Every structure is written in C-alpha cells, then in structure tokens.
Amino acid sequence: EAEVAQSPRYKITEKSQAVAFWCDPISGHATLYWYRQILGQGPELLVQFQDESVVDDSQLPKDRFSAERLKGVDSTLKIQPAELGDSAMYLCASSLAGAAQETQYFGPGTRLLVL
Amino acid sequence: DAKTTQPPSMDCAEGRAANLPCNHSTISGNEYVYWYRQIHSQGPQYIIHGLKNNETNEMASLIITEDRKSSTLILPHATLRDTAVYYCIVIPSQFGGATNKLIFGTGTLLAVQP
Numbered sequence: 001e002a003e004v005a006q007s008p009r010y011k012i013t014e015k016s017q018a019v020a021f022w023c024d025p026i027s028g029h030a031t032l033y034w035y036r037q038i039l040g041q042g043p044e045l046l047v048q049f050q051d052e053s054v055v056d057d058s059q060l061p062k063d064r065f066s067a068e069r070l071k072g073v074d075s076t077l078k079i080q081p082a083e084l085g086d087s088a089m090y091l092c093a094s095s096l097a098g099a100a101q102e103t104q105y106f107g108p109g110t111r112l113l114v115l
Numbered sequence: 116d117a118k119t120t121q122p123p124s125m126d127c128a129e130g131r132a133a134n135l136p137c138n139h140s141t142i143s144g145n146e147y148v149y150w151y152r153q154i155h156s157q158g159p160q161y162i163i164h165g166l167k168n169n170e171t172n173e174m175a176s177l178i179i180t181e182d183r184k185s186s187t188l189i190l191p192h193a194t195l196r197d198t199a200v201y202y203c204i205v206i207p208s209q210f211g212g213a214t215n216k217l218i219f220g221t222g223t224l225l226a227v228q229p
Contacts, residue, residue: 004158035217042202042219043159056216091158100207100215101147106158 002026004107006092012113018080021110025074025094033104034067034077037089049075050098082114119203124224127197133190135223137203140184147206148179150188151217152199159202159219162188193227200224 005024013019025032030051035043046065048056051072060067064083069075079086089109095102120138127133139148149164163170163177165186170177176189190197202222206215 033216040221042221043217044219045216048216093158095215098215101164102215103161104159104215104217106160109156109158111156 004092004094004105006090006107006110008110009108010111010113012115013082014115015084016081018078019082019112020076020078021090021092021112023075023077023092023107025092026105029094029096029105030072031095031098031102032069032075033093033095034075035091035093035106037091037109039088043089043091046077048098055098079112082112084114087112087114119205119220121201121203121220121223123221124226126226126228127190127193129195129227129229130192133193133197133225133227135188135190135201135203135225136185137188138185139203139205142183142205143207144183145207148177148183148186149204149206149217150175150177151202151204151219152197153202153222154196154199162201164206190225193225195227195229198225198227 007022032049034046037043046060047067049069052069067077089111091109093104093106095104147164147166150162151159153159163175165177179186200222202219
C-alpha cells in the first residue's frame, strides 16, 4: 500500500539553528498538507498545497517558517531560526485532489526537539 | 465550522465493543462527521465518515443520531492495537466552498485493557 514518506523521523537542534523537513506524498496526490502537533494536542494545519501552489498558509508563522513544493510533488518545510516553542511533531499528509470529502493520508511525522 | 466535544479518555476490555461518543450540537446540514485515530508516535489514520445515515466499514461503524447533534464510533471487537487517540471532526461539504482542512480537537484516548 502506498504511503506518505517523511524524513528525518527525529531531529534535535539548538535554538537559532535552521532545520528542514522533507515529505514525499502518495504518487498522484495533488494536495499536500503540513501539520504541527504539540504534545497533548491535536494536529494543526500549517500549510496546504494544491500542486505547487499554496492554497492555505494562514497558520504558518511566516517570519520563521517557509514551505515549498517546487515541482508539485515532494515538499520541504523549513524553520529558521528554530525556537524552543517549535518543539513538536511535524506531520505531512496528502490527498488526491483536495476536494472536501477526500481522505487525507498521513506520514509517520518528524519529531523535532529544540534545545 | 462546528465544534466537537469528546471525553478525554475511555477504557475498554479486549474483545468487547468500544463505543466512543462525540457531541457536535452546532453541526449544520451540509457538514460531515469524520473519525480519525492516532496510534502513539504515528500519523493520524482515517477510520470512517458519514452525513446522516449510519455507516460501516471493515474498521468500524458510525452511528449518527437523527438530529445529527451527536454520533458514536463503534469498534465491534477492540484489540490492544486499537489503543489510540480517536478524533471526531466535522467538515463542510464541497458545496460549502470550504477547503478540506481538518480541525483536530484533543480527541479521546481509548485504552484497551487485556
């Protein structure tokens, strides 16, 4: 069964450093999502792509976070500089076309610890 | 978007049915009820969704009350591998013009006991 791939699975960094996470969605899925999940809470959407275009980044802290999906396939989420409060699980998900009733398929996530 | 309310935690004996409630009293006519679950240290996994009618698939059954203000997710024979956080989410239909952004609450931690 096709899966969403994410790397790395774990990342430890010091505050003020730059970090980057990578996501490869299920083949053929046009819509890609990045969520952040703080310990004890549900995931929160950071950014949604339709192909290479951003359709929702209202919750993305744009002063330090950036996301790109240059060729409309895989995606990178970057944090620069990292802050202590960025410690969380970063989840990537994909769906076929972004329609309202589509199932989203999640990857295993990248757990970030900022020291 | 309609808000959902779930109990923070529940226990269930292995082999018994697990019934997870969700209150969505402000749901509107074009909003669907979705259930996802998240096993520890994994990404969320889709379980089932419905609009008005009860639904069943290989994982679970979804019972929606006639007034649609609440629903129950039923795992008919819970196993230890069903221990997870279960999220009930309300999503507008495509005709509402909204995106399919998932708004997660804190969910219900289901602990299946041996």
